[in-house]
Amino acid sequence: MxxxxxxxxxxxxxxxxxxxxxxxxxxxxxxxxxxxxxxxxxxxxxxxxxxxxxxxxxxxxxxxxxxxxxxxxxxxxxxxxxxxxxxxxxxxxxxxxxxxKPDPWRDRQPTDANPNNWYREAELEQALGSPTRKPPLTVVPCPWKLALAWDLNTCPSGIGCHELVADSLARILSRAHDHYGPQRLRELGLHRYGGCYNKRRKRGGTHWSTHAWGLAIDWDPAHNKLKWGRDRARLARLEYDTWWRLWEEEGWVSLGRTRNFDWMHVQAVKL
Incomplete structure (x- = not known):
């Protein structure tokens, strides 16, 4: 207990x-x-x-x-x-x-909405340029207190993302704050920010990560490790269902919900 x-x-x-x-x-x-x-x-x-x-x-x-x-x-x-x-x-x-009570989550599939017309991964370099060049970034303030997942004493004021997704991200953060409140967000570990922009290739792969364009965010990586599935990842639990629905309604994709790995990762890029 x-x-x-x-x-x-x-x-x-x-x-x-x-x-x-x-x-x-x-x-x-x-x-x-x-x-x-x-x-x-x-x-x-x-x-x-x-x-x-x-x-x-x-x-x-x-x-x-x-x-x-x-x-x-x-x-x-x-x-x-x-x-x-x-x-x-x-x-x-x-x-x-x-x-x-929560909806019967096992009966539901992640939504495939795309109201913001996010690009697909294969289109990113042609549409947004080479990931070797720093993209146009903007900082979206977070309505609850964040802490770097690897240094909880460091508290960024916001999330630096590609300007293309900034408005969508702001809406999601606001709705999550309204739904859960700051105390519950902290209880759920959703203050543990794992980063957004990072010029690197996919871990375990050769293609560029969506992080290289500032289009992806990691949450609480210590409790949602890359190879963990639903049986271990914290973000796979029932109490996070609304969290993921808020992202999916804006067209963001959870790799955990769609591929059952890398549950920390959500991206404004269609697969």
């Missing part, structure tokens, strides 16, 4: 009027007292012997109860943290922060 799940539990306890502490993800004495009070209030829904469970198991049981009360399938209330409980907790977190 991670800190995000504990924060979800604390929000539930607050709604139950048994907790008035900080939503800090720390399972301290106040949270434990609220858990016990809430479980007593719903004792009829617990199995026999639940009162003898450890504090950790009772916390998981309380989160399972929260999911059950919100009509989210979490399996039996057994206090055991498994894949079903973990998924149910992420659905509850989305419900708490957005007011609705």
């Amino acid at each position: 991670n800190k995000t799940a504990v924060r979800t539990l604390q929000r539930f306890l607050s709604d139950q009027k048994t907790y008035n502490g900080s939503i800090d993800g720390i399972r301290g004495p106040k949270t434990l007292a609220a858990i016990n009070a809430t479980l007593r209030n719903h004792a009829s829904q617990l199995p026999d012997g639940a009162e003898r469970w450890s504090d950790r198991r009772r916390a998981v049981a309380c989160l399972q109860l929260a999911c059950q009360l919100s009509k989210i399938e979490a399996g039996p209330i057994d206090g055991l943290w498994g894949p079903q409980t973990e998924y149910a907790a992420s659905v509850l977190a989305t419900l708490q922060t957005t007011g609705s």
Whole structure:
């Protein structure tokens, strides 16, 4: 049970009027007292012997109860943290922060919208010139505080990208900030900026990277490594679905969503 799940539990306890502490993800004495009070209030829904469970198991049981009360399938209330409980907790977190459950993401494919008429990779050099020459860059301010992924003490004020994509990028950042808010963006690691313009070839390839034209951005590379797929990459999780939809609605492409590798990478270039 991670800190995000504990924060979800604390929000539930607050709604139950048994907790008035900080939503800090720390399972301290106040949270434990609220858990016990809430479980007593719903004792009829617990199995026999639940009162003898450890504090950790009772916390998981309380989160399972929260999911059950919100009509989210979490399996039996057994206090055991498994894949079903973990998924149910992420659905509850989305419900708490957005007011609705996430769409059934496994039924949906990434959108192929292209409202900005982005070029395809094969067209870039002819349309925008050689990647060996520095492109016309502009800095797009970010509405939440960024930190360089490899040096979290360095906080750039914005993202330097090709001027062609600046307006689109500004819209996406604004919408992401409005949807998630700065605290949630930080919790999700979306303040960990991995760079935009970089005159280099593709890692593991011979062609020029879309970064060489300032048309691609990397997010939280430490938790979304190049060869990682959906089973490991953080940005593949359910709670990032809206994040990716905001990019896709502007025609940007996630390599993770379309190719299941390099989940850190999103580009204003069609494949």
